[in-house]
Amino acid sequence: MDRRSFIHAGGLAAGAALLTRGLAHAQERPEHAAGQPAGARIAGAGNQPAVVTPNGSTLPWRVVDGVKVGHLIAEPIQHEFAPGLKTEAWGYNGSTPGPTIEAVEGDRLRIYVTNRLPEPTSVHWHGLVLPNGMDGVSGLNQRPIPPGETYVYEFVVRYPGTYMYHSHFDEMTQIALGGVGMFIVHPKKPRGPRVDRDFVLMTHEWKINAGARRPDPNAMSDFNVLTFNGKAFPATAPLVVGRGERARIRLGNLGPMDHHPIHLHGLSFQVTATDGGYVPASAQYPETTVLVPVGSTRVIEFVPEEPGDWAVHCHMTHHVMMQMGHGLPNMVGADTRTLDRRMSRVMPGYMTMGTTGMGGMGEMPMPIPPNSLPMKGGDGPFSYIDMGGMFTVLKVREEPGKADPNGWYTHPAGTVAGPAAAEKMRADGIDPSARK
Amino acid sequence: MRIDPWRARLLAAGLSLSAAAGCAAPSAASDLGRIRELSHLDLPSSTAAEEVEPAATSDARPLLSRPLTADAAVRVALLNNRELRAALREIGVARGHLVQAGVLPNPELEVQVTPRQGTLEHTRVELGVEFDLTSAILAPLGERAARADHEAARYRAAGAVVELGYSVRAAFYAAQATQQRLAIANRALDAFTAARDAARALFEAGNVPELDVATQEAGYEAARVAVAGIELGLLDRREQLQRLLGLSGAETSWRIADEIPRPPEKLAMPPRPEARALSASLELAELRSRLEAAAGRAGLARTAGWLPDLSVGVRGEREDEVWQVGAGLRLTLPLFDRKQGATMAHAAEFDSLLERYHGRAIDVRSAVRAAQNRLASAHARVLHHQRVLVPARTRVLEQTLLQYNAMQVGVFELLQARREQLDAELAQVDALRDYWTSRAAFDAILAGRRVEVMGTIAPAPMSGAAESGGGH
Numbered sequence: 001m002d003r004r005s006f007i008h009a010g011g012l013a014a015g016a017a018l019l020t021r022g023l024a025h026a027q028e029r030p031e032h033a034a035g036q037p038a039g040a041r042i043a044g045a046g047n048q049p050a051v052v053t054p055n056g057s058t059l060p061w062r063v064v065d066g067v068k069v070g071h072l073i074a075e076p077i078q079h080e081f082a083p084g085l086k087t088e089a090w091g092y093n094g095s096t097p098g099p100t101i102e103a104v105e106g107d108r109l110r111i112y113v114t115n116r117l118p119e120p121t122s123v124h125w126h127g128l129v130l131p132n133g134m135d136g137v138s139g140l141n142q143r144p145i146p147p148g149e150t151y152v153y154e155f156v157v158r159y160p161g162t163y164m165y166h167s168h169f170d171e172m173t174q175i176a177l178g179g180v181g182m183f184i185v186h187p188k189k190p191r192g193p194r195v196d197r198d199f200v201l202m203t204h205e206w207k208i209n210a211g212a213r214r215p216d217p218n219a220m221s222d223f224n225v226l227t228f229n230g231k232a233f234p235a236t237a238p239l240v241v242g243r244g245e246r247a248r249i250r251l252g253n254l255g256p257m258d259h260h261p262i263h264l265h266g267l268s269f270q271v272t273a274t275d276g277g278y279v280p281a282s283a284q285y286p287e288t289t290v291l292v293p294v295g296s297t298r299v300i301e302f303v304p305e306e307p308g309d310w311a312v313h314c315h316m317t318h319h320v321m322m323q324m325g326h327g328l329p330n331m332v333g334a335d336t337r338t339l340d341r342r343m344s345r346v347m348p349g350y351m352t353m354g355t356t357g358m359g360g361m362g363e364m365p366m367p368i369p370p371n372s373l374p375m376k377g378g379d380g381p382f383s384y385i386d387m388g389g390m391f392t393v394l395k396v397r398e399e400p401g402k403a404d405p406n407g408w409y410t411h412p413a414g415t416v417a418g419p420a421a422a423e424k425m426r427a428d429g430i431d432p433s434a435r436k
Numbered sequence: 437m438r439i440d441p442w443r444a445r446l447l448a449a450g451l452s453l454s455a456a457a458g459c460a461a462p463s464a465a466s467d468l469g470r471i472r473e474l475s476h477l478d479l480p481s482s483t484a485a486e487e488v489e490p491a492a493t494s495d496a497r498p499l500l501s502r503p504l505t506a507d508a509a510v511r512v513a514l515l516n517n518r519e520l521r522a523a524l525r526e527i528g529v530a531r532g533h534l535v536q537a538g539v540l541p542n543p544e545l546e547v548q549v550t551p552r553q554g555t556l557e558h559t560r561v562e563l564g565v566e567f568d569l570t571s572a573i574l575a576p577l578g579e580r581a582a583r584a585d586h587e588a589a590r591y592r593a594a595g596a597v598v599e600l601g602y603s604v605r606a607a608f609y610a611a612q613a614t615q616q617r618l619a620i621a622n623r624a625l626d627a628f629t630a631a632r633d634a635a636r637a638l639f640e641a642g643n644v645p646e647l648d649v650a651t652q653e654a655g656y657e658a659a660r661v662a663v664a665g666i667e668l669g670l671l672d673r674r675e676q677l678q679r680l681l682g683l684s685g686a687e688t689s690w691r692i693a694d695e696i697p698r699p700p701e702k703l704a705m706p707p708r709p710e711a712r713a714l715s716a717s718l719e720l721a722e723l724r725s726r727l728e729a730a731a732g733r734a735g736l737a738r739t740a741g742w743l744p745d746l747s748v749g750v751r752g753e754r755e756d757e758v759w760q761v762g763a764g765l766r767l768t769l770p771l772f773d774r775k776q777g778a779t780m781a782h783a784a785e786f787d788s789l790l791e792r793y794h795g796r797a798i799d800v801r802s803a804v805r806a807a808q809n810r811l812a813s814a815h816a817r818v819l820h821h822q823r824v825l826v827p828a829r830t831r832v833l834e835q836t837l838l839q840y841n842a843m844q845v846g847v848f849e850l851l852q853a854r855r856e857q858l859d860a861e862l863a864q865v866d867a868l869r870d871y872w873t874s875r876a877a878f879d880a881i882l883a884g885r886r887v888e889v890m891g892t893i894a895p896a897p898m899s900g901a902a903e904s905g906g907g908h
Contacts, residue, residue, distance in 0.1 A: 211838070323844070324844075325839075325845060325846075328844075329634075330638070330644070331638065331641075331643070333641035333643065334638050334643060335637055335640060336633075336637045338637065339630060339633040339847075342626065346623070346627045346851070347630075347850065347854055350837070350850065351841075352847070353841075353843065368842040369835065369838045369839060369844075374843050375842075375843055
């Protein structure tokens with residue numbers, strides 16, 4: 001019996017928690033090793049898959065006398081959030097978030113940090129238990145690293161978990177400009193059900209005025225670019241998983257001000273860990289939305305049952321809108337015929353917008369400021385997807401190893417919502433013109 | 437003493453005696469020709485007509501049938517302006533005095549008849565003819581002073597012509613600029629109306645509170661008042677020009693050429709403007725003539741002081757049918773009254789005029805520098821408006837439209853940017869008016885007349901009348 005038939009045999013109405021737990025154990029069977037994604041790295045004992053950072057990378061180690069040696073360079077970078085919006089950011093090793101640091105419980109790490117920023121910096125290993133002098137808080141635990149200098153941090157990662165790292169000097173500026181990254185410590189011995197996929201998604205929020213090139217670290221609200229791993233939809237790489245595979249998503253939030261309720265479509269999941277450690281199985285409960293507070297990580301695990309292209313996004317509606325202005329008058333429902341006649345005289349090139357809602361704004365071919373993506377979404381298989389920002393797609397496939405990450409799900413006939421036939425409506429007693 | 441050379445010359449002139457007396461007196465036509473030459477303005481001959489016509493000349497009609505330009509307005513004013521005609525006719529007073537001064541005194545004839553009576557056997561007839569020689573000797577001196585006065589009157593009239601030319605230009609540019617301001621203000625009013633309409637539409641849809649509608653309506657109404665003020669300003673300026681052009685009735689329907697022209701890219705300043713202004717100055721020339729006249733009168737008084745009153749006469753007496761003829765000379769001895777007081781008064785008048793002359797020369801130099809400064813500044817400002825400020829506001833508008841398209845700002849911000857751009861255009865028109873008025877003032881000084889520079893209209897921005905509405 002293969003996994004697919006097992007799920008079907010198990011019945012979809014069965015309790016999701018029970019089902020996924022059963023599936024997870026099943027995945028530990030040797031035959032599932034062959035089901036690993038092609039080229040997937042193994043990070044730890046028990047065939048634990050290494051984490052994948054969509055749109056990102058993992059920090060490489062050089063092992064010297066048993067010590068894992070890595071090098072982080074804090075530096076100004078050119079960063080593209082999505083085609084059409086580039087920015088001057090500050091990151092690590094050329095990206096924001098910086099490369100994901102991945103280690104195994106008990107590893108001794110030696111991490112060199114070179115400061116190429118125009119001001120001092122330091123790195124705080126967020127959530128890790130380590131010697132106090134390695135905690136990276138400028139002034140409290142160490143001298144800040146002056147521009148041009150390299151400091152070294154060395155510690156043993158004692159507890160497995162999902163952590164983060166970030167600048168701890170002038171945090172307001174350096175975090176707002178992108179000085180953040182994820183830090184994963186795999187357990188020495190596998191804990192809980194083994195997963196087939198292990199993803200890292202770091203949320204962040206930015207204020208970039210339309211037409212500007214640098215995030216505004218002074219912003220305290222009205223953030224207008226929301227990202228997963230530094231990318232806004234449609235530039236977010238999809239997460240490809242196999243139907244019935246157990247997948248883990250490690251969510252981290254080092255955005256300046258906002259918590260993010262991350263919602264997954266088409267499945268439910270358990271929160272299996274936080275940055276404080278593992279959630280005991282008895283304390284886990286099913287969710288479809290997990291709130292990731294600022295300065296926190298949440299780890300969710302699930303086994304998708306339904307193939308398809310499933311939305312993964314922050315459920316704050318403004319967080320899936322790119323660079324929309326927040327001081328606009330509400331035009332919905334306004335009868336602007338008189339205004340339009342007048343405006344044709346006053347401002348040639350003016351077009352009233354938003355009177356019937358704003359869904360179509362992203363597709364309008366009007367000239368906009370350069371280097372801006374207001375109201376932009378991306379192309380979908382059926383039509384334009386009018387969401388941007390903190391949005392990505394979970395692609396559940398029968399054969400994930402062969403799936404094209406950029407391809408769309410092919411729906412079996414009769415499984416896509418479409419126009420209702422008049423005859424069927426009549427048969428079902430539906431009168432669309434009826435007024436109640 | 438400064439007066440000496442003048443006196444010496446006058447004395448020499450006086451001693452040349454009556455050779456000069458009775459030389460040709462100037463005509464009104466020659467006055468006009470001289471004023472044309474001095475003012476460099478083409479004065480129509482009709483201004484020297486013998487008759488005072490109650491109606492304006494009809495020569496202006498063709499000029500008024502086309503859209504009026506500044507040059508055409510000056511020509512119309514030269515044809516029609518009654519103050520100018522009055523000033524030109526005033527030269528006639530000096531001309532009359534000049535003619536009078538050159539006239540020789542009349543001979544005095546005395547006839548005495550004594551009828552036969554008593555011991556007188558015959559009627560005795562005595563005839564005497566006496567000619568005031570002193571007046572005849574002094575006449576050329578008096579005529580010279582009158583000629584200088586006449587010349588001063590010509591300079592004064594030429595100055596009035598130049599000043600009228602400037603006043604017409606200044607009034608014309610004021611009217612033209614106000615007409616252009618009105619057009620811009622009406623476009624700004626459209627933007628206010630659009631903002632009001634937008635607020636009403638949003639209120640109708642339930643999207644904004646009534647406060648926003650009230651705010652936009654208040655802004656629109658304030659803008660209407662501002663536009664009405666500019667409309668009145670235009671009427672006022674038309675009337676001001678109307679008066680200078682001497683027009684009334686059916687002739688008041690002229691139109692102004694559309695837009696106030698742009699200045700040349702490079703401002704051409706004549707070399708040594710102070711020297712040019714001094715040599716062209718009609719007021720200095722007038723003062724010089726008046727100095728000459730004062731010197732003439734002083735010389736006349738002085739000459740008259742030492743010249744005895746001299747009359748020659750011929751007397752005849754007829755008695756017994758026989759005429760006895762004899763000649764006589766009468767003279768007074770200038771022992772006590774040597775016209776000392778009059779000489780002193782004329783000398784003082786001369787000295788006072790001379791002080792004034794030097795003072796005026798300083799004023800003219802200062803005025804030409806001030807006019808040059810105004811002109812250079814106005815030129816720089818208008819170019820800055822044209823090249824920088826208006827394009828900058830236009831870029832703001834274009835960028836605001838892009839931000840509007842990108843849903844970063846709303847329709848109210850867009851309209852505000854539009855109004856601010858129109859404000860920049862208003863300011864540019866003011867700067868243009870400043871430039872052309874300053875140009876006309878500078879040209880007037882170089883043509884010989886200092887003028888009071890007319891101030892521009894205080895800029896009345898249209899943009900600040902309303903707060904933006906909507907948003908959160």
